Amino acid sequence: MNQVYDTVTNHRSIRSYSNEPVSEEHLTMIIEAVQAAPSSINGQQVTVISVQDPETKARIAELSGGNPWIAQAPVFLLFCADFYRAKIAAELNGEELVVTDGVESIIVGATDAGLAMGNAIAVAESLGLGIVPIGGARRQPLELIKLLGLPDYVFPVSGLVVGHPAGASEKKHRLPQAAVWHKEKYNTELEGLIKRYDEEVSAYMLKRTDGKESRGWSQAVSSLYNRIYYPEVRTMLEQQKFDTK
Structure with a gap:
């Protein structure tokens, strides 16, 4: 190539x-x-x-x-x-x-x-x-x-x-290309692709951790994005003279 x-x-x-x-x-x-x-x-x-x-x-x-x-x-x-x-x-x-x-x-x-x-x-x-x-x-x-x-x-x-x-x-698995490459307009019908990807990631994690971990991609992402995990960022930006309003 x-x-x-x-x-x-x-x-x-x-x-x-x-x-x-x-x-x-x-x-x-x-x-x-x-x-x-x-x-x-x-x-x-x-x-x-x-x-x-x-x-x-x-x-x-x-x-x-x-x-x-x-x-x-x-x-x-x-x-x-x-x-x-x-x-x-x-x-x-x-x-x-x-x-x-x-x-x-x-x-x-x-x-x-x-x-x-x-x-x-x-x-x-x-x-x-x-x-x-x-x-x-x-x-x-x-x-x-x-x-x-x-x-x-x-x-x-x-x-x-x-x-x-x-x-x-x-090398980690990535999302299916169809979930990332949207042609002409955004395709919101992604649930099936994400479910299949979850299965791939879960199998990868089971192998990587000798059966101790089976989280899929959606579970891993949602467990982090259910909160503001770096809460000082806004304060930091304002301190450095960036208006966040």
Whole structure:
């Protein structure tokens, strides 16, 4: 097929890493890929903070919910939506930064960070590195902001662990393509597809856990989405000068 296609479609989240460091050359390539990602109005609303200090990674692991692979892997990357540079640009031109008074700025920043992270993941995996995204970076975001010195108009979107895999990881089943690819208009008749997918995921979980766990996809998702599981996000956005109203 195609090398990029093969890399992307063979993605696996890695949660066990060796002690082998990630070279500066590979980190530079990853950041070059981040900067090459498209961004809204070419505003380049993304900043990446790389963390390799063991104590800082250990603290980030605590703030993110106790994920041990954050401390174990050699590199943690924090992807941030960043309008601080836009604030400077406004001041340089005698303008006022107003876009952060609306939720559009939050969508733009998060979208740009997601696009950039996608590039980073593809390049890291093409280099033989393992990764796992860390949504837990939003679990205690006020403490993370303080720890890493994020200024106003910048907020954490997601973390990314990068390192050399210590072992293999199974490829997870995805939703049927018909549930994701809707042609011409949205197809709301999805219940049957989701039920069949639940059966696939349940069989996968039974095998993976030696019969101890049989949750399907819908059960796993609904058990998380029945609450606001990162309740500090709104407070964090408002603290960083983003209007959420």
